[in-house]
Amino acid sequence: MYLVTPDPGHGVVAAPRAPKDLTAETEQALGARGFTWNDSIEAYVRPSPADEATSTAADVAAELRALGHYVITPAAVALAQFPS
Numbered sequence: 001m002y003l004v005t006p007d008p009g010h011g012v013v014a015a016p017r018a019p020k021d022l023t024a025e026t027e028q029a030l031g032a033r034g035f036t037w038n039d040s041i042e043a044y045v046r047p048s049p050a051d052e053a054t055s056t057a058a059d060v061a062a063e064l065r066a067l068g069h070y071v072i073t074p075a076a077v078a079l080a081q082f083p084s
Helices: 024-032 050-066 075-080
Strands: 002-007 011-016 036-038 043-046
Touching: 002 050, 002 075, 011 050, 024 050, 050 075
Parallel strands: none
Antiparallel strands: 002 011, 011 043, 036 043
């Protein structure tokens, strides 16, 4: 399970619930999107401009779901996943 959310201090955060969620496939997918591990918050982070953070979080959440993870997102991120 992952929490994926825009964050004013980090851009976009993808936080695993438990170490078992850190699969090699997931680490590779997040790394390919420019995420790096941040030990201080125990999550992947990617700097993103504020106006792009919600759509970036929505894209990452969709990819993590496609990899078989449950993903929790704020409502704005969930709504950004639907076509307008």
